[in-house]
Amino acid sequence: MKRSALAAGVAAVALGIAAAQATEVYRWTDAAGRPQYADRVDARVPAQQVARVEVPIEAAAIARLRVEAGQDGALALVDNLLAGPIEVMLHADGGGPFASDPPLPARGTVPAQSGALLARIASGTPRLRVVAVPGTPNARPREVEYLYPLQTAALRIQQAWGGGFSHADAENRHAVDFAAPVGTAVVAARDGVVMQSEAGFADAAPGEDEDALVARANFIRILHDDGTMALYAHLQPGGVLARLGQRVRRGQVIGLSGNTGRSTAPHLHFVLQANRGMRLESLPFRMFGPQGILRFGDAQAGGE
Structure with a gap:
């Protein structure tokens, strides 16, 4: 993972904005070099090869919310962790009055394994939460x-x-x-x-x-x-x-x-x-x- 959700949460606190709630899972690499994630560790994996990571509960293993400082306020970005597109919705759950561009909730599509800016928080300290769904809403099923x-x-x-x-x-x-x-x-x-x-x-x-x-x-x-x-x-x-x-x-x-x-x-x-x-x-x-x-x-x- 490029950056843990915990690091994103630290950045958010520094800006006075709370990131999405996170849960802890375990990560290791299998014999074929593939990253594996689970809520408990495979006993066959050496302990030194296992790392603890945090992911947002509502978007676990799909997306990660990042909040970073920008010139005109805080930037709310979403990283897509999948090798295919996802659709995301950024919500504000309380935290007092705030101003954002665009207004929240904000919705967008994030390409495979990339990040996208969802909103700029111009003022206030909203508690941000991201919900993610695999795929693009532009799917056009063919007869197969x-x-x-x-x-x-x-x-x-x-x-x-x-x-x-x-x-x-x-x-x-x-x-x-x-x-x-x-x-x-x-x-x-x-x-x-x-x-x-x-x-x-x-x-x-x-x-x-x-x-x-x-x-x-x-x-x-x-x-x-x-x-x-x-x-x-x-x-x-x-x-x-x-x-x-x-x-x-x-x-x-x-x-x-x-x-x-x-x-x-x-x-x-x-x-x-x-x-x-x-x-x-x-x-x-x-x-x-x-x-x-x-x-x-x-x-x-x-x-x-």
Whole structure:
């Protein structure tokens, strides 16, 4: 990371402006040279290779808020940590009267792995907070036939479109859960660029709260040329086999399936998404499976 959120917070305090609340995670580099982030340390990683970093809670692993001194007041900047575009919204939560250009909340798109100025704070000491969403709101989905994303001859769907267990929200309404033994090779369903990934979460421990597991699934997010994004989730610990920013081809092995996060049985959660203006929506898609065209029109029984 170029600069920690803690450093950004120090700069903000010096200017009398509070940066977004932060949470602590751990960072290390795996054997393949890929940076890994997690809320707990893999016991196999030597302690001297692990660093503690802080990231904003609402934009964890997506964006970082920086507040710096400028000639005409404070500059509120947002760094994009992903290898693909993000949309961000800068808010002021109290802190008394202030003046900014543009007025807050301010919204913008930040290109891959770069920073952007969101607002100039001319006066006052607002408490700033940034919310970030992967992708650009300018996505224009094309008609594409997606490849079955697992190297298995047999196919079993645990939960399809509109599944009542966890596919009722807008982000996952058109998601599909493919049952697969832990360690099954996951392949790219379409050409694209690895814009985001997480491989450092361990399997759930017995008795862990289900709500706490929702955000602890290992995953790969791949950006397609039309702005849509495919999410491959619940990968095994260390199960990301493609590096951030890498361009992958349809059928290329990108990971290993698992059972991390809020998952009741090993499977791959696959969903096609687009940013529809500070919110992700899942999209219906066509897919060719081991025995031909797959149809997901009806919700199917089974748990995630």
